[in-house]
Amino acid sequence: MLATVADWAGGLCLVAGGLLALAAGIGLLRFPDVLDRMHAATKPQVLGVLLVLLGLALRLRTPEDLGMIALVGLFQLATAPVSAQMIGRAAYRSRRHDPALLESDDLAGRRPPPPASAGRT
Template structure:
């Protein structure tokens, strides 16, 4: 067993756990904002850990390049999507504004 196998053996299950906990949170959390948090942060970390676990098994940098692109686009799109959905829900009045700790929009109260 080489070092790449050890890295893979650690990172793949860790990524799976993060992804599973994110999915569980998306199902169990009570409101839209906390569900968005669960759907973006742990899922993104889980995917990055899985990609980092797969990378040592590819054997070359050119074979790992698509993994880097997937990670880049995940980091780019997940936060933007969550922000867009949350902003639309806020403007539509779906979010209970009394539960917000900080409201930087100057709307509401």
């Protein structure tokens, strides 16, 4: 009985995680700005991966698998915010964002000069 409930809960987590990953993919295609796309690529994608991992953990239930799943979840939680920060910083510095979409620009006074054109020396 308990295994059946865990299997159903695992299946539900797998479906919910897949839907969140799908929403992240749709957001990457639909959002207009790199900063919006970065948000879509990190927030629902990380939650989707964690739900998929939880679903796997509920379905597999062996100590070896649970350890590997925990490591994957930890690495996902550690790398996604750092990569999002670096992507946002690079987009801001290279002026690949739409300033009109920003509510406030805390770095406006410290913005580096625009990059030189590739054709100029």
